Amino acid sequence: xxxxxxTGLTAHYAAGDAKFHALDDVGLDVQSGQILGVVGESGCGxxxxxxxxxxxxxxxxxxxxxxxxxxxxxxxxxxPASHRPLRGGxxxxxxxxxxxxxxxxxxxxxxxxxxxxxxxxRIKRAESLRRTAARxxxxxxxxxxxRAYPHQLSGGMRQRVVTALATLRNPRLLVADEPSxxxxxxxxxxxxxxxxxxxxxxxxxxxxxxxxxVALLSELADRIAVMYAGRVVEEAPARDLVGSPRxxxxxxxxxxxxxxxxxxxxxxxxxxxxxxxxxxxxxAGCPFEPxxxxxxxxxxxxxxxxxxxxPRDDSCWRSVDTEEAAHAR
Amino acid sequence: MPDxxxxxxEGLVKVFGRGKDEVRxxxxxxxxxxxxxxxxxxxxxxSGKSTLGRLLLRLMDxxxxxxxxxxRDVTEVRGADRRDYWREVQAVFxxxxxxxxxxxxxxxxxxxxxxxxxxxxxGRALMEASLASVGLDAAETLAKRPHELSGGQRQRVMLxxxxxxxxxxxxxxEATSMLDASVRVTVLNLLADLRDERGMTVLxxxxxLGQAYYLADRIAVMHRGRIVxxxPAERIVAEPEHAYTRSLLADVPKLHRSA
Amino acid sequence: xxxLKTLPPRFHAAAAVFLLIGxxxxxxxxxxxxxxxxxxxxxxxxxGADFLLGTDHLGRSVGIQLVHGIRTSLYIGLLxxxxxxxxxxxxxxxxxxxxxxxxxILMGLTNIMITVPAIIVLLxxxxxxxxxxxxxMGVCIGAVSWPWTARAVRSQIASLxxxxxxxxxxxxxxxxxxxxxxxxxxxxxxxxxxAFVIQLYGAIxxxxxxxxxxxxxxxxASLGVMLHWAIAWESIRGGQWWVFLTPTVxxxxxxxxxxxxxxxxxxxxxPRLRDGKAAR
Numbered sequence: 001x002x003x004x005x006x007t008g009l010t011a012h013y014a015a016g017d018a019k020f021h022a023l024d025d026v027g028l029d030v031q032s033g034q035i036l037g038v039v040g041e042s043g044c045g046x047x048x049x050x051x052x053x054x055x056x057x058x059x060x061x062x063x064x065x066x067x068x069x070x071x072x073x074x075x076x077x078x079x080p081a082s083h084r085p086l087r088g089g090x091x092x093x094x095x096x097x098x099x100x101x102x103x104x105x106x107x108x109x110x111x112x113x114x115x116x117x118x119x120x121x122r123i124k125r126a127e128s129l130r131r132t133a134a135r136x137x138x139x140x141x142x143x144x145x146x147r148a149y150p151h152q153l154s155g156g157m158r159q160r161v162v163t164a165l166a167t168l169r170n171p172r173l174l175v176a177d178e179p180s181x182x183x184x185x186x187x188x189x190x191x192x193x194x195x196x197x198x199x200x201x202x203x204x205x206x207x208x209x210x211x212x213x214v215a216l217l218s219e220l221a222d223r224i225a226v227m228y229a230g231r232v233v234e235e236a237p238a239r240d241l242v243g244s245p246r247x248x249x250x251x252x253x254x255x256x257x258x259x260x261x262x263x264x265x266x267x268x269x270x271x272x273x274x275x276x277x278x279x280x281x282x283x284a285g286c287p288f289e290p291x292x293x294x295x296x297x298x299x300x301x302x303x304x305x306x307x308x309x310x311p312r313d314d315s316c317w318r319s320v321d322t323e324e325a326a327h328a329r
Numbered sequence: 330m331p332d333x334x335x336x337x338x339e340g341l342v343k344v345f346g347r348g349k350d351e352v353r354x355x356x357x358x359x360x361x362x363x364x365x366x367x368x369x370x371x372x373x374x375x376s377g378k379s380t381l382g383r384l385l386l387r388l389m390d391x392x393x394x395x396x397x398x399x400x401r402d403v404t405e406v407r408g409a410d411r412r413d414y415w416r417e418v419q420a421v422f423x424x425x426x427x428x429x430x431x432x433x434x435x436x437x438x439x440x441x442x443x444x445x446x447x448x449x450x451x452g453r454a455l456m457e458a459s460l461a462s463v464g465l466d467a468a469e470t471l472a473k474r475p476h477e478l479s480g481g482q483r484q485r486v487m488l489x490x491x492x493x494x495x496x497x498x499x500x501x502x503e504a505t506s507m508l509d510a511s512v513r514v515t516v517l518n519l520l521a522d523l524r525d526e527r528g529m530t531v532l533x534x535x536x537x538l539g540q541a542y543y544l545a546d547r548i549a550v551m552h553r554g555r556i557v558x559x560x561p562a563e564r565i566v567a568e569p570e571h572a573y574t575r576s577l578l579a580d581v582p583k584l585h586r587s588a
Numbered sequence: 589x590x591x592l593k594t595l596p597p598r599f600h601a602a603a604a605v606f607l608l609i610g611x612x613x614x615x616x617x618x619x620x621x622x623x624x625x626x627x628x629x630x631x632x633x634x635x636g637a638d639f640l641l642g643t644d645h646l647g648r649s650v651g652i653q654l655v656h657g658i659r660t661s662l663y664i665g666l667l668x669x670x671x672x673x674x675x676x677x678x679x680x681x682x683x684x685x686x687x688x689x690x691x692x693i694l695m696g697l698t699n700i701m702i703t704v705p706a707i708i709v710l711l712x713x714x715x716x717x718x719x720x721x722x723x724x725m726g727v728c729i730g731a732v733s734w735p736w737t738a739r740a741v742r743s744q745i746a747s748l749x750x751x752x753x754x755x756x757x758x759x760x761x762x763x764x765x766x767x768x769x770x771x772x773x774x775x776x777x778x779x780x781x782x783a784f785v786i787q788l789y790g791a792i793x794x795x796x797x798x799x800x801x802x803x804x805x806x807x808x809a810s811l812g813v814m815l816h817w818a819i820a821w822e823s824i825r826g827g828q829w830w831v832f833l834t835p836t837v838x839x840x841x842x843x844x845x846x847x848x849x850x851x852x853x854x855x856x857x858x859p860r861l862r863d864g865k866a867a868r
Contacts, residue, residue, distance in 0.1 A: 041509035042480075184373040185536070189580040212510065215539070215582040242584055256510045258517075258539035259583045260566045265542060271514030275479050388755055412761045420759060427752040432774055438753075444761035490756070 002069075003032040003206040004091075004173050009052060009066030009077060021279045022048040022061070024230040027306075030173060030206040033199060037221030037238065038210045039253070043276050045230040046210045047096070050177040053208060054093035055083045071172055089119050092171035094163060096178045101162065102150040108132075108161055109146035112168060119169045135164045138203060139194065156190055159183075163194060172205045174198070179209075180216065192220045214257050218242045223311075226250045229277050229287035234314035247314045248292045286317070294318050335498055335530045336362040336385070341394035343380050354380040356554030357394070362498065367524050367531040369541035369562070371577075372551035378534050381551070382502040385532070386420055387411055399497070416445050419491035423503035425483035429475035435486055436471040442493050459489035463519055481512035488519060499523065502534045517544050538581050542566050550574045599852035606845040609838065613662050616655025624648060624656040624809045632828045642830040644814075645821040650834055653809045658838060660810040661792050664726040668791035671730025673784045676737025677776075681768055683738070684745030695742065701735040710798055720806035725798070729791045737783045744779055748772050778857030782850055789846040796839050811835045 006028045013020040022045045030036045040046045051057050053068065057080060066077035071090050075083045095101060103111060112132040116123050133143045139160045150158055167174060176195065180188040198204050209221060217224050218238055225235040226247065234247040245251045252272045258264055274291040277283060286292070289299040296317060304315045307323060343355040354377045362368050372378040383389045385396065387406060395404045398414065406414050422428050430438055436456065443452045457467040463485040475483060484504060491499055501520060505513040521544055523529040535541055541548050542562055549559035550573065558571040569575045622628055627647045628639070635642040641650035683694040713728045714720075748754070749772070757771050773780075792811075798804055799812025800819070814835040818824075823831040 041511060185538075185577060185580045186373070188582075192582075213582065214510070215584050218584050219582045239585075253511060254584075256514045257584060258510075258514070258537070258543045260538045260542040260578060260581060261583055262567075264539065265563065268518065269514045269543070271518070272511035273515075275481070275512075386759065388758060415759050415761060420755075422752045422755065424752055428756050430753050430757075430771060430774075438756075441757060441760040441762060487756075490760070 001032045002029055003034075004030045004068060004070040006053060007067050007069075009049065009063070011048065011052060011057075011061055011063040011066070013048075013058075013060050014062055015060065018280050021282055022230055023052070024283075026066075026227075026230070026232055028053075028208070028225055028232065028235070030208055031222070032205050034222040035195065035199060035207045035209055035220060037217035037224040038208060038227060039212065039214050039217055039224060040227035041212055041253075041276070043229075043279070044227040046227050047177055049227070050093065050175050050208070050210050052077055053173075054091050054175040054177075055080075055087040056093055088115065088171065089169045090171055091173045091175060092166045092169065094166045094174060094176040094179050097182060102158060104150050106149070107146070108148055108150070108165075112146070112165060115165055115168050132164070132168060135168060135203075136161075138201065139164050139197075156187060159187065159191055160194060163191075163198070167198065167204055170203075174204045174207045176207060176209045178211055180211065180213070188216065192216065196220065214242070214254060215259050226253065229283065230279060231287060231315065233288065233316070234312075236312035236314075240312060246312070246319050247288075247316045248294050248318070249288045250314075252291075286315070333363050334361055335364045335399060336360075336532075337397045338385070339395045339397070341381070341384060341396065342392045343377075343384055343389065344392045353554050355384060355391070358551075358554070358556055360549060360556060360559075362530055362532055363547070364530055365524060365528045366546040367520065367533055367544055368547045368549060369533045369535060369545035370549050370551055371535055371538055371541045373536050373577075375553075376551045377554040378536075378551050379502055382420070382500055382532070382534050386418060386500060387414055412445060416494055417496050418498045418500065419494055419496040420500040420502060421484065421487045421491055421504040423506050425480045425487065425507060426475060428487050429483065431475060433474070434471065435473055435475070435478075438475075439471070439486070439490050439493065442490050445494055455493050456489070459492045460486070462492060463489045464515075465489065479512075480508050481515060484508060484516055485519070488516070492523075496529070498530045498532065500532045500534065503536070504533075505540060506535065506537070513540070520544060538566070538577060550577065595856060596852050598848050602845040602848035602852070605841060606849065609658060609842055609845070610662060612655055613658030616652075617659055620652045620655060622649065622652060624653045626652075632823075632826070632831070634828075635830050641834055642828070644817060644831050645823075650814075650830055653814055654811075654834055654838065657809040657811045657814050657835065658842075660722055660805065660808050661795055661812070661839075661842070664722055664729065664795045664805075664810070665788050665792040667723065667726030668729035668733065668794070669784055669788035671727055672733040672787045672791070673737055673780065675730065675734035676783065676787075677741050677780060679734065680738040680741025681745050681772070684742040685749060685764070685768060685772070687746065691742070691746075695739070698735045698738050698742075701732070702739070706732045706794070707797060710794065711801070711803065714798060714803040720804075722805045722808060722810075725795065725805055726791070729794045730787075733787055733790060733794070737787065740779065740783065741776065744776055745772055748775055778853070782853055782857070785846055785850040785853070789843045792839065792842055811839050815839070 006026065009023050009026040011023040013022055026049055028036065038046050048061065052063060052066065057063060063078045068075040068077055075086060109129050109132065113125055113128040116128045116131065129146055133146060136143065136145055141157060141160055145153065145157065145161060153161060180191050183191065195207055199207060209217065211217060221238045223235060224238050224241045225232050226249065227233065228249050234241065234245065234250045241250065242254060245254050256269055256271050272291055277287050285300045285302055286304050289295045292299065299317050304317045305320065306313055306315045307319050309323065338358055338360045341355055341358040342353065345352045345354055358381060370378050370381065384391050387403065391404065395402060403414055439456045440452055443450060456471065460467045460470055465482065465485055470486065478486065505516050508516065517540060520531055520533065524531060533541065533545055545562045547559060548562045548565040549556050550571065552573045558565065558569065558574045565574065566578065569578055625648060628649050629643050629647050631643060631645050631647045633639060633643045639649050639651060641654060644650055644653065679694055679698065683691040709732050710728060717724060754767060754771050757767050795810060796812035796815060799810055800816050802816060804810055804813040804816060818832040818835065
């Protein structure tokens with residue numbers, strides 16, 4: 001069952017006279033009980049998308065089109081004022097650097113009450129504490145944490161407290177924006193386990209996990225979407241994407257992943273020559289064309305359509321040609 | 330065997346703070362770097378690996394222990410002796426932007442290194458050759474300011490700067506950590522080329538076991554100021570002996586690819 | 589620098605006011621028909637056809653006094669500003685770069701100087717030094733106003749010193765003085781310029797305060813001295829507003845225009861303040 005569907009998200013940053021086309025017709029589906037991973041390199045727009053998806057766009061972002069269908073409601077993303085009430089309640093954001101996002105001068109219980117009161121002004125403090133204690137217990141944190149200041153907790157506990165606070169209003173969808181980037185490998189592992197548990201225990205219905213680390217997603221996510229230059233270029237079940245990526249960018253990206261597994265040594269990996277396009281100029285065809293070794297003439301001028309084949313989809317002329325050839329037989 | 334060693338530390342210690350606030354960032358490290366090899370120093374944040382890097386670069390004084398470079402004791406070199414040491418040992422750091430002087434062009438930043446070279450040196454030719462060896466066009470790059478270059482280009486310029494001095498040892502301190510995956514490989518390949526074509530010795534400091542495995546001949550695992558295990562890269566990953574190494578390997582996400 | 593184009597309109601207005609006043613102080617004394625001390629007319633004559641700004645208690649032209657006063661006040665202000673900034677930057681840089689014992693000693697000294705009220709020190713200096721020359725006064729004010737700059741510069745230098753480009757410069761063989769001059773000071777320029785502007789108007793106010801207490805420079809007019817005489821001769825109660833208002837207005841104008849210049853420079857040097865307006 002589809003928990004949330006994002007369609008046609010197009011947005012740009014306005015800086016003086018220049019427009020920075022951060023997102024171009026981005027669409028994603030999140031299934032109930034699943035974790036969708038979004039992977040891309042710097043500048044691909046994944047954080048911008050996270051901010052819009054969590055109904056928290058930055059002040060200089062202009063969303064020109066886009067709808068989010070979630071929980072039976074259709075949210076018009078071009079109008080920030082309209083979705084204020086949904087923020088934190090239906091969709092919640094677990095931001096980057098969350099460990100340091102805790103106010104060091106307030107106790108956990110006080111912060112929890114602030115969060116709950118933002119959703120329901122009439123809630124009493126005792127009620128807030130009771131609900132928070134229940135949530136903390138679900139994440140294996142003792143009730144004494146409510147009275148603690150952030151600096152009195154260990155790093156791992158803080159991570160869990162932040163996650164608890166982000167999910168306190170029982171959001172249906174949790175958007176996690178690079179929560180693991182600053183973490184140790186072992187803390188990362190704990191976070192991954194924690195997020196999986198949130199879904200399997202039903203504390204949230206679905207998670208969108210944004211990162212630059214494909215290997216991490218291959219272990220955590222059910223589906224993976226690959227972003228490049230403000231577009232989603234491919235989306236597939238995690239195992240399928242890792243095993244047989246279709247889009248040339250996905251292929252190149254996966255080929256540059258270095259993990260301590262046999263097969264990494266002894267070969268010369270190639271990386272991707274060149275750099276991502278300048279998003280100040282709108283791009284007519286496929287944004288990856290200048291760096292793509294399979295580029296054809298039409299790739300530079302015509303935007304490749306999104307081709308859906310079963311549980312997978314990708315936006316590449318080569319896939320279209322392959323598909324047509326397969327049907328012709 | 331001592332002949333094959335380029336650098337060796339004996340019981341290297343660095344303590345910060347005093348009394349009960351004391352932090353032993355480096356706690357008795359015996360590290361050996363073999364000539365012409367890439368040694369990866371792998372550790373998570375707080376392991377002391379960056380402190381160790383700075384000690385080896387003589388940017389910081391150790392609290393105890395000795396550093397021997399090519400048989401000479403360099404633990405306390407200062408002044409002119411330290412500048413001589415820097416002709417043989419150079420570094421590339423983590424943040425490609427912060428390493429540059431923000432207001433000066435690339436050419437000016439590269440030219441600073443000429444201070445360590447004999448007065449008659451043809452600086453321009455040297456800069457052009459170094460930039461070419463990292464795959465950058467001198468004519469385009471020298472006139473630019475740091476913010477006009479991409480992260481990968483900046484790191485390559487920093488590498489070129491180090492190479493201008495033709496050091497015997499290059500310390501790459503998380504040099505790829507702030508780069509995208511696709512650019513990272515380019516820089517790692519450059520380091521491998523330095524080893525293969527010039528016989529350079531490289532110390533690759535990183536938290537990423539995958540990169541270490543790709544590039545290095547030997548891996549030394551650092552945890553809480555000590556080296557808990559070291560050995561050939563293949564062996565460390567295939568048959569880790571120390572409990573910490575094993576837990577590190579278990580926690581690192583893998584791709585589950587069939588080669 | 590591209591950033592200079594983003595100067596807000598108040599900068600141009602304030603800078604224009606300050607420059608106009610400064611021009612009056614430079615050109616005025618050269619074209620004035622008489623010396624400031626000349627007795628030209630009846631005492632306390634209101635502004636009119638003969639005297640644009642009237643005369644003071646002795647019959648001296650307030651207008652001529654004004655332009656000489658501006659020149660004196662600005663001279664003292666500049667001298668003190670430069671002395672204070674140079675001292676502050678030197679001491680702060682030394683303390684911030686060297687750290688350790690040098691830092692402790694210098695900052696201890698600085699803290700002592702900050703806690704002792706500057707005006708008291710100035711009073712004592714003025715009384716004990718027998719001279720009332722303008723230059724000595726400028727240097728004294730500068731000698732007392734450096735601590736604030738020193739503290740600010742020291743903490744900036746101490747944090748800049750940790751940056752990677754400083755390490756790279758060291759690894760490239762740069763010596764201490766070169767690192768300070770090339771790697772550190774350019775990053776501090778905005779700070780230093782702003783500190784100088786603040787010291788400038790601080791010094792002008794300090795001079796006014798000292799002169800008001802009767803410890804001003806002897807033999808010349810200054811804005812503070814004019815104010816001193818205005819109050820001593822009870823011009824406010826006596827209704828001779830031109831004698832009192834003239835120095836007041838101009839001290840205020842100089843100080844306020846410099847303040848606006850300094851705050852506009854802040855938006856140039858601090859991009860975050862800039863972007864707040866640009867994002868529309």
